[in-house]
Amino acid sequence: MNDSASNPLAPPQSKGAPRSLSIAMLGSGGSGVMTAGQQLLDAAGQAGWYGMMTRSSGPQIRGGEAAALLRLSPQPVETHKGRFDILLAIDWLNADRFVGEITLDSNSVVIGDVGGQVPEAISAMGGRYMELPLSELAKGISGGRPNMVALGALAQLIGLPLEALEKGLTKSLAKKGEAAIAASMAGVRAGIEQASAIPDIPPFRIDANSQRERWSITGNEAAGLGAIRGGIRFVAAYPITPGTEVLEWLAPNLKKVGGVLVQAEDELASINQLIGGSFGGTPSLTATSGPGLALMIESIGLAVASETPVVIVDVMRGGPSTGIPTKSEQSDLNIALYGLHGDAPHIVVAPMSIGDCLFTTQWATHLAETLQTAAIVLSDQSLGQTRALIDRPADIAFVSGGRKITRQAEDFRRYVVNESGVSPMSIPGTPGCQYTADGLEHSPTGTPSSRAEDHIQQLNKRKRKLDRFDYGSHWAKVEGEGDIAVLTWGSSTGPVSEAIDMLAAEGRKVRLVSMRLLLPAQPERLAAALAGVTRTLVVEQCHGAQFYHYLRAHYDLPGELRSMAIPGPLMIRPDDVYSELKAWEHP
């Protein structure tokens, strides 16, 4: 059992956050910290733990400095803590670059190679420093590498069983052959032996239910799987950081299900290829990031006007312009909500965790197809590129109400004005139902029209179909009670949720409302969720407080309102939200 009184490495137990260990591995490019971090995460998963790992590196394509940031826990975790229990550096070159991302305190343990020079900025934060002969031990092993020695040492320190490491290494190094596995395992054993001399750290207790099927997945991979589960069979792709992995996962997997991915010449092409694919009856999706979304905007309006379903996953990064491509920010909210010219009602949704990238992308596909419009999924770099150990996400099947028709229909009018606002959509190949889809305003038959009557009818219809649809409970995650609420969205949900748990452990009730559905706005639902609330803190990772302003524009919010809007590249941490809420309670 974990006992923080006797164990300096144990995280503080006083707050209600998941019991967890945060580990940072640093090294220069090529030192293998990412590989070792990945192995540690896999092994933790093999042992029945949960966890997550974020890769942090410089702008270099290869080389430069790198950090693998891990958090391991017997319970699912959805965010990093700012404070790290263990910092292990294979070398200290450029390590001070990570000072903003990694906080240490006197309870932290800092491990370096023998003879290494700990940078002043790191030693100044405190922590017990100890040296291990990482390179020396690696040299004694044929094909041995310091990162594997470090992996063994860390595993020993946190009580990970050797079998879990062996299972993970054997699986991931299978292609490299027996010799590579043997060399790695020899390094791991040397590290374990060396670390055994360090005072023991009691291992986590593994919960009884922890042997359930465990997945290792990134948000970008989860979005890809959600797309396929939602029925996506055509993808047009243009590479962009940090969205590319959605497309790279989809390329081979779409092929397996009889779909196809085309690499387009630019984002203007990719969005329009989607429109073509979807017009042909094939559910279509692309993934991009802010600059790509900006290029696609004109044609997203075409999808809205022509009522052609398309899904765009925007994995947000720091902006504006090229911004900070490898770091997260929630600052594409405005362009996703308001970027389209004209009155163009569409769907904007946001996943609130790595695993939720699957559900939300699947749901977005269902909404786009059912409502014959464009759906933008606002994921971000921190969700997309972080790998997490999660329980297998449930299979959810939506019943499509897409009204696609493939058999001849009497009196077919593609844009007929009806009560639901969703008109029948004939698929090419259907005799007698030919029509021309158009970005020009049109009459119910699709014939271009600039008549006032047609314009108002079609505007009303395109708005009505979104307004009348029942989004059910998926619109938001609403948890807890109390007269203080935190209103947030997307990747900020993780740190907010954990801050609320910390307060709950102190007996303070705070309500959480994280909005998955951002457009169309749901004022009645939010009013019900906030009933009785007197104070609301709005949390977002965005300098311009775009979410706060969106809320002010579309909703009547009760009581006092406060904005906590922090730009990237540093992630919002649970402690930041906790402190903000405490400060508001006791100014």
Place this chain on the structure above:
Amino acid sequence: MENANSCPSLKPNEYKSGTKPVWCPGCGDYSVLLSITKAMSELNLEPENVALVSGIGCSSRLPAYLNVYGFHAVHGRALPVATGLKVSRPDLTVLAAGGDGDGFSIGGNHFMHACRRNVDMTYIVMDNQVYGMTKGQASPTTDPDWDKSKLTPDGTKINPYYPLVIALASGANFIARASSTDPNGAAKVLVDAIRHPGFSFVHMLSPCVTFRPEQKEWKKMVRPAPVEPTTDAAVAAKRLMTDDNFFLGTLYKGNRPAYQPELKSTVEHLSELEQGFIL
């Protein structure tokens, strides 16, 4: 028709939707519309199995005037819409159409990459060397000394773009020129183009009687190319580089296979995709 498998062929007129075009009286595009319907009739295409995609401009209004499936997309983007449609629905006959501004200026990058990608479709560019819908500005194919536009009162002073040369260099699999002044000849070229696998580019001279009335002379200048279509890109290059823009007919027929990924599922159940995630 020789094709005994399909329904009785439709007459060219039966491919029209009956919607009245917005074009000026005397516009070359009326004749192009006629040629397209003649070609579809000749090929015995069922209207529901044809899709025509266009961009923005006078000639891009074309889909609404046909009773095939149509997509009137945004400016410059006909080719990517057509690409997405054809790749995901290879069973359809896909045509793309538009003007010289739409195809060579704002859509220039897509033109190059559509030629290179070689998806099986036919792209008809109605070239009148002017932006008509915005009331007469110079396009990429306008001569440098044309000074009738308020936007470029001294002429563009830049050389025009040679679409056939670009098409060849970019990898188009079929290159031809036709003229609205010869609708039967144009229909024949279109039949050839649609039949030929891969990306077929038809440069369609189509005068603008409103902003370029001097183009009425084109009917005296066009003439059949005195050569047979070549399959040799080097021969075609010389031919197209020395072309005076008025030779009509099929000029190049390549033999590159069309780009069409196979759409065939190899898994029984979607859960097979999840194997990679399971620890």
